[in-house]
Amino acid sequence: MAGRIRADTPIGSCPGCFSWGFSYGSQSYCRACYDFVRRYRSRECEGCDRIIAIKKGYCRLCWLQAGLTATGGRRLALEDFKPAGCWQLSLAGMNRLGNTGPAPQISAAEPALILDPAIGTQLELRAPGESRHFDARHWVAATIVNDALSQTRRIAAELAETRGWNSRIVIETGRALAVVLADHQAGDLIAWSGLSATLHSRDLSVTRTAQILDLAGLLDDDRISSFAALRRERLQLLPSPMAADVEHWLLTRSKGGPRSRPRNEHTVRMNLNRVHPLLLDWAGQDYLHLREVTATDVVAATEFLPSTRRRQTLTALRSLFGHCKKTGRIFRDPTRGVHDGQRPLILIQPLRPEEIDQATAAALTPAARLALALAAVHAARPKTIRELHLDDVDLGNRRLTLTGRARPLDDLTRTLLLAWLQHRSLRWPGTANPHLIINQQTAMATRAVSENWLTESCRGLTATLEALRVDRQLEEALTHNGDPLHLAAVFGIDDTTAIRYATIARQLLETTAEQHDPAGSREPKGQNGP
Structure with missing residues (x-):
């Protein structure tokens, strides 16, 4: 068994x-x-x-x-x-880990429903959980019909055909739509917040159901992002005038504004994490407005921070006060003239052969091997690997397009690419996902795989995908004697990054030359005696 x-x-x-x-x-x-x-x-x-x-x-x-x-x-x-020596066997789906707390109180028993055998009624083997809007004893999803359900079923059928859904997903999606739209009235919208409690207990997909409802115009997306909740929570700790200025800055950073492009949410979150402790300190000094902050306050709050933290904090403060100055909320920018010093050069060391061998041995699947080659040979970031499309691969001309730049396709990458494409076509022959690398979850959708799934094989190792990417660029810099123009042309990196790699490569080459220079050796010069 x-x-x-x-x-x-x-x-x-x-x-x-x-x-x-x-x-x-x-x-x-x-x-x-x-x-x-x-x-x-x-x-x-x-x-x-x-x-x-x-x-x-x-x-x-x-x-x-x-x-x-x-x-x-x-x-x-x-x-x-405690080990019992034997286990209670069961059918799949009939046992659960939850509900280990006190048993809920059972209300008074209702009168038993007596069914007339003469009445033709299709009974159903009841699944765990209670129905949402109708009697579970007589529930059959296929018999529920209304205009909204018919519309969403047509949309689900089109998605199933274009995205290659298997029969299990088609059946589960039909069940989810029947549960959600059983008593739908014309003009009603289904709130996203109510889908989780309804569908999770039945092991049905909330995301897929919400997507269909959105395409049908029946979804009320009332979700609150985690960053919006964090922003509201932290701004409540600040004086109202200061909180208003900071909130306007954060919204502009997130959504963009006149002559300001929107930033990534991770960047805006880090900006808030850096400035919020300082804002709390200034609020504790009875500052109500940002216009009360001086350059002396900025220097005093940042001078004892570690170098990297200080640079990140000053960058966020310059963005905050620069925005307030531009929008007329303050009269003078207190960060003007405050320097964060020269950025220290971190001397990157090449990966050792045994570290690369560990990453190679850990890549057991065709997708993991392909991702490893793209990072180690073509210096592709994990995000770039995840977002690669099938159209970016030109096997006939042996070209590969990474971030808009065409690169020659080497023999190793081509072999691993063919192996992955063969596995992909056999495993998911009907998928419509345009991305090159897919998995069981994304094969029935059009999104990219998660970074957590892509980097799983290298997790815990020294030679991660990001480390392999950095090592590939450093190797190219060492091979060409630290030529930044060559690095920028080969990998498409910006001038600052190319110069940094070139500087590191020259220092490593000089250190290696000094270690092998006989002029620097303490051994006596001339012919040695016996």
Whole structure:
């Protein structure tokens, strides 16, 4: 029962919890164990001694057994995880980790519903969870019909045809639309915030359902981004006049404005993280407006910061006060004339051969090997690799387009590229995703894979994809004696980056030459005696 089945077998025994049913992924896990393995790292389980994904020291099977041991609806305790020597087997999808707290109070029993055998009624084997708007005892998704549901079903059918959805996704999407639109009235909008509670308990996709509702004009996207919540929380700690100026600056940085392009949310978040402690200190000194801050305050607040933190903080402060000066909110920019000093040159060292060998050995899949070659040979960033499209590859002319720049396709990359394309066509023959590298989640969509998935094989190693990219550019600089013009032409990097790599390469070459220069040796000159 615990034996591992072939990856292409749809039904079998889960190697994680030993349940019998439909399998997911290349290792034939049940759906619950498939999500569990993706979320937690593999280590030795303290209960069954298996090397498997564990949560707080125990695998999912031991958690399920502990839930059976904890009688009376009480919370799990440490003694519940003691090895029992045997396991309770089950069907896939019939066991859950949750609901280990006190059992909910059950209301008074309702009168039993007596069905007349003469009435033809299609009964349904009830799945875990309660229906949202209708009686679960008589629920059949295909029998629910209304105008909104018919419209969304047509859109779902078009997406399924163009994106190559498999039969499971088509069925699950139909169920999700029936649950959400069962009692929809004309003119009603479905709030995004209400989809999670409705669909997650049924293991249905919220994102895919929301996309279809949006295309049908039935979605009310009421989500609040994490950065907006963080901004509101931190601005409440500042005086109102100061908070208004900072909020206007952050909104302009995020969304853009007159003669100002929008910045990445990560950049704006880091700007806020750097200036907020200083703003709190100035607010503690009874400053109500940013116009009260002087150059002396800026110097005093930043002079004892580490060099990198000081440079980032001054950059954010210059952006803040420069924006306020331009919009007429302050009279004088207090950061004008405050210098952050010369940026220290970090001497990058080339990767050792054994470190590169470790990364090569860890790349076990065709996608991981291709990503490794693109980083190590073509110096492509992980973001660039994720966003590569099929149209960027020209096998006939042996050309590869990276960030708009065509590069020659070497033999190694071409071999790995052909291997990946063959695997891609066999694994997902009907996908409409235009990206070169896809996985099981993105094959049924059009988005790129996540950076977390792409860099998984190199995680924890010295030679990560980013380190391999840097090492490739440094190797090119060392080979051509630190020529910045050559680096800018080959990799398409800006002048400042090319000069920095060239300077590092020249210093490494000079250091190597000094180590091998006999003039610098302390050995006596001339012929040595016997």
